[in-house]
Amino acid sequence: MSAHLRRALKEPMGDFARHIPTAKPQPVKKTSQKKRAHGALKIGITVGALVLALIGIFVVLRDVYQTESDHFEVVPTIVDRSVEEAKLKAENFGFAFDIQDYENNDTVASGDIILQSPEGGTKARLGTTIYGIVSLGPAAPLVPDLLGLSPDEARHALEESGLVLGSVSYRVSEVAIGYVCAQSIPPDTETTNGQTIDIVISASSETTFDMPHAMDLPLNLILDQLRIASFNNIYVRYAESDIVEDGVVYLQDPLPGTQVLPETPVMLTVCGKPVYPYQADIAFNISIDSSGTKVMIVLPETYNGLSYNRILFEGALEKGEKVPISFTATSDVEGTREVILYSDGAEVKRQDFTFIAKES
Template sequence: MSDVPELLGGRYEVGELLGRGGMAEVHLGVDTRLGRPVAIKMLRSDLARDATFLGRFRREAQSAAALNHASIVAVYDHGEDHVYTESGGAKVNIPYIVMEYVDGRTLRDVLSERGRLEPMEAVRVTESVLDALAYSHRQGIVHRDIKPANVMVGEDGSVKVMDFGIARAMADASATVTATQAVIGTAQYLSPEQAQGQTVDARSDLYSAGCMLFELLTGRPPFLGDSPVAIAYQHVGEPAVPPSRYADGIPEDLDAVLLHALEKSRDGRYQDADDFRADLQAVRLGRPVSVAARSSAAAVAGAAAAAGMTEALPTTGAADHTAAWEAPVAPTPTPAEDEEPLLTRRERQEEERRRGPLAYIVLTLAVLAALGLLGFGLVSYFAPPEVTTITVPDVVGAPEDAATATLTQKGFEVDSVTAASDTVEEGNVISQDPEANTTAEEGSTVRLTVSGGPDNVEVPDLAGRTLDEAKALLDDLGLTLGTVDEVDDPDTDKDVVISSEPSARSDVKPGTRVDLTVGTGQVEVPNVVGMSQNEAQRELSDANLRVKTEYEQTGDAPEGDVIDQDPSGRDTVDIGSAVKITVAQKEAPTVTATTVSPTTPSETPTTSETPTTSETSPSPSDSSSG
């Protein structure tokens, strides 16, 4: 989009284009207030007047903004203040969504590069997707478009579901088709009920997740066709085949889980995402999968066996096939061309008359017996083992250690996950699955969701901000301003933040008190008396003070040393204040004035006295008497 503004919502800088889809463009952006990267999704300008796409785009913002889960791409903000000018001069508002930036690739990109994933890697990714779906379904939101292109895999291995563009609340899930009766969703991953335009619910997402897992395992979706309509027909009427038909190394329990997820009837498949995820976890940990999944596999194997009496299934050259894949095939022996017939035609006719109908009866009984043995073998193989069921105790609200001890004592395995909660004390159980007072198999796993307290937030870098700005930013993040300590710092103006505790970029709980150290705008005057003029000027300049210099002649200090200053050392003054220093100057030499007077001789010299000359100038009386 060429007409992208530099700033959206007064805070989001729009950067390079990351990707383009059928409905929107996604740009890399920066939240200038919080200093973090974001992804900015903007509706294409040519769709800005289309009420259908506008509705879908706004619904995505509302749906995703209501979801707060580690496996769902977070929506931070949305708006419509970007104005696009059309070629005719008309202006139209373009809506945008500000989302979490995930440093990674979509599953579609991963599949394009690698073809398919290893079975346990595919299981792990799908478990995370199902975890996100379980959460969104509990919030009443059906995604309706689960596919590899809508799942991000971060560089750190995290998995996140995105693009709730066609998601709807379950109360409005009947809106499966548009006003023009076009089916919403992607054909390869449509549930049968979506393909038929029926009401969708959470189980529709689980079917789509099953299709996605099938492609992760095999490199292809479960159904292919020349057109979306042809594929939709297969979703409705064609039974799914085990993924081990197309790829090696897939365990038979994983076959069973996929076949159960892809049941045509929504009542016949997984009823919630937690059940689907539990079976995948059982496959990953080598535990038995649910009876329902094994039954789906047995039904497919039985159908394949019945068809196999007359028709051989196509092979792929895989050396390892599961029981659901294999079906007995009756070989048709053909005589070699160079063999002579053992009986002439007359002899064969005579032999057939001699056998009569008894031979056909025996043959029929043999076939029935073979089918019976096959059925008995399948039932014996897939029949669930006898298990003991016990009542699940109620541990909701209990501390995690106490809940684990209670369940272990009852004979259950315990699997705990941590989730943020604003209402349940940290370390206590938020929910359990299976629920309390229901029955479950002895030795089965009870999954606990344990409160980790409210979601952590990152302390922003507040250094250099004013106290008011820092307080506003802490309020925006749900943090509390703690104590404010003032210190003299020559480089910091009054009420400007120097540091915080906890320090910047620390992860803390919402409501955490953040203590600040701010400048007073003042500085302590260093004592420079006794320093040389150059040293004193450098010291005062480092303290961000101005220097005013005066000179005084003195013999009591070396020339060029500071003999006095004002203000005195250790006084506190405003940053930038002037300090007067007095510098010693060498005294000038002292000049003594001498007056020379003429000497006047005596009128009556005494013959007995010898005349003398004074080292000083003569007296004036002597000159006057001669």
């Protein structure tokens, strides 16, 4: 040991003087093959489970869809079929049928289906109830109130309601002569389309005769005919027409052959417009109780001893207080003349107006 000491003192920098331990190499950790295999197995199992789950869900949904599809069917169309036909057709397709409601309909026959729910052509589950609305046919028209109307007005009122004017008879009554005083079916009664309604016209006598043909001749000749036939309630209106010459009567009411009385109102329509040298501004204020009230203003005229009324104004007015009516009328004579205002056939007012020469 002393020899080693002496050597170390002589060679202090030599390798003999110090001992440098050699570091031991660290062993490299190696992944366990067993652990790696175990992790891959877990991932594989997880992925497989997810795939199987997705496949299972797909299969279940497919089965459910197929099952649902197997229980659905196209709904048949039962509109325009009778209730019995609709029920039979619904059952043949695997559905039930029931009536939901009844409604009036102008195009679908009574007893047939107007609408259905679900609609035809759509899909619904087998066994679903198809509900139908059944037609009651056209709505039953109400008989209009004809009292106080002229025969022509009564006919128009019936036609607008889908009804037909039947026989026209006459009797003495308190209603103004020449107007309806009775009707065969009371007003506001429900009836059927095409129903015939008979009317009775108020008259001073029940002895009637045929209305003569009073058209296709100049007004003066027609007035002579009516004078000879003893008519005493004549109205003349003027209107343009391209079928006859000016001054010729081309419409009459009542029509030829109608049973009439001397006091029956006769309406003549003359082509053109009279040209007279004198004029007056006519003005009235009238209270109208209901919209649609018919107003007529006339100027009494005389021809060859026959009195008649020339219509200056006619129209339907809206409801209101002191509704104004104003226009310019003409006359064949100068001076003061009486003008008469009628409302729904009843005389309302008489008033004098002064006719003067037209300004040149």
